[in-house]
Amino acid sequence: MTGRTSQSETTESKVELIKQSSNGLRGTIVEELSNGLPNFSGESEQLLKFHGIYNQDNRDTRADRKRAGLDIEHICMIRLAIPGGRLLPEQYLAADKLAEAFGNRTLRVTTRQGIQFHFVTKQNVKALIRKVNEVLLSTYAGCGDVVRNVTACPSPAPEIELLKLGELANQISKRYKPASAAYYEIWLDGENITASQATGSGGQDEPLYGASYLPRKFKIGLTTTLDNCIDVLSCDLALAIDERDPDMIHVLVGGGLGRSHSDDTTMPLLAKPLTSVPREKLFQIIDAVISIQRDHGNRADRSHARFKYLVEEWGVDRLRGEVEKRTGLQLQKLHHMEFPNSCDHLGWIEQSENRLAYGIKVPSGRIADTAGGAYRTAIRELVAKFNLSVRFTAKEDVILTQIPVIARSEIIATLKSFGIKLVEEYTGISRSAFACPALPTCGLALTESERFLPTFLESFNQLLDGLTLSHLDIEIRMTGCPNGCARPYLGEIGLVGRSKRSYDIYLCADRAGNRLGKIYAADVATEGLVDALEPIVLLYAAHAHDGEEFGDFCHRWGIDNLKPFAPEPRRRNIAVAQGV
Ligand code: HEM
Ligand code: SF4
Structure with a gap:
């Protein structure tokens, strides 16, 4: 049981009311x-997220700015x-151009394979979104x-391409886009440029979501039983194509990583096995699962509104029963699911006899x-010169695909020439x-993350060097707060901003994303992080199989046997709360 859930509270949260009255x-x-102000109002802020x-x-x-008596510097992230x-x-080339014209000259690959434009001013938002839609x-x-x-x-490897993950991801995406035409009216002056490509019907009604949409974000991930590079178990709905029987898709439910430092009833959870279904039944299952979260998810308390809390409260058997009721299907139980691997897809990958990916x-x-x-x-020059398609990994990296074999050395030379x-x-x-x-753009950040990681890695590399252990391969993930956008609870070392x-x-998390980490030390001062990890590294070097x-x-x-090596938390109340 994970504390407050759907039935125990009845008053709808403010965001629910905003959604309902949003037309x-x-x-x-x-x-x-067009009101001339540099920012949007609080209510619009909630609705803009959907856009x-x-x-x-x-x-x-x-x-x-405060000292100078100025308002904060308003910016948008798209x-x-x-x-x-x-x-x-x-x-890709269009996105690159837009970063130059409207952003801060950077494209930020996200852990969910999207791109973010940062530092976009309110007056440029509409132009940017129009341009985005022009390239579908x-x-x-x-x-x-x-x-x-x-x-x-x-993965661009031929054996994975055969399973057509990209195609299925597109179909899922298209089916579950909001149907409201608001997006097209507001940003495209009514033109539904992308309707036939990537978005929903553009109609007025929301046949699946209803007027209140879902209680909270809903994440779907798709992989194969061969590779868990996207950390599929962190999704509300995790799908894994069975590589031995590609028509069969394993379905797991109720993953989500966000938690709060101040509320012990919030926690990261991994998706649990629900069922396995043939491809042609998949959408029936997804429709039903989403509708269950729509109808029963917690709409009173947003910190308990993710589907994971409903799955915890109900249990998987009850959920399966409800899916059966809503679909009329008889579902087999999926008992266990463990991924063998989490590939980073870096370096050269052979796509065919004369094409490579890098x-x-x-x-x-x-x-x-x-x-x-x-x-x-x-990246821009290589994409333009060789007409390369691009893929983003869920570890925030970039794969160039369809590289002619003869361009192999030129690709490397170009990358080197750009440092x-x-x-x-x-x-x-x-x-890894x-x-x-995190800072300076994310409003929820408690501390640095992206900007501090290189400094941390330098010190950690120095430590390993000094111990002649620089060959060690340990995956580290860092976030500026416990919401966990870089999935730190699934890193072998997860560093989560506390203050x-x-x-x-x-x-303790495993490399393939099957097991969550556990807290080793709480509230460790930034400058003490490497020291706090040193005894564990030494233990590993001495005792690993x-x-x-x-x-x-x-x-x-x-x-429990590692915790005695941890430094004392800086603040006593945190030690008590975390049981450290
Ligand atoms: C712009 C600032 C951002 C805000 C305000 C934000 C907000 C949040 C919040 C509140 C959660 C916890 C959700 C919950 O448990 O219900 C979360 C989780 C997450 N976000 Fe973000 N996020 C931001 C940026 C990003 C970025 C840049 C990425 C990708 C690089 C990202 C990907 C994720 C992932 C993977 C999770 C954890 C998995 C999950 O719980 O679903 N977010 N984010
Ligand atoms: S983990 Fe926290 S600090 Fe980092 S981007 Fe997400 S919400 Fe912001």
């Missing part, structure tokens, strides 16, 4: 677009929903209480031109690490 996600967005827009402010300038993270060359992309349902961007394993490590998904490498220019580190030049820990954006200058450390991965080692050793 199909319209609200007053149109009026506010793929977050109202934010530049937190780096907050203090100075998120592209890209099913399965797959872009055609012209779509969309921001609709990039955020909001609906089915979000559908993730899918991006996965580029992009530190924390920030496609930018910086002193550390001109990622944006290099980009090749995959094999990374240490194990730097290759990634972070959420302005401290993090909680999680250990042959080939045993770090997360598996920590799990075998047991968190």
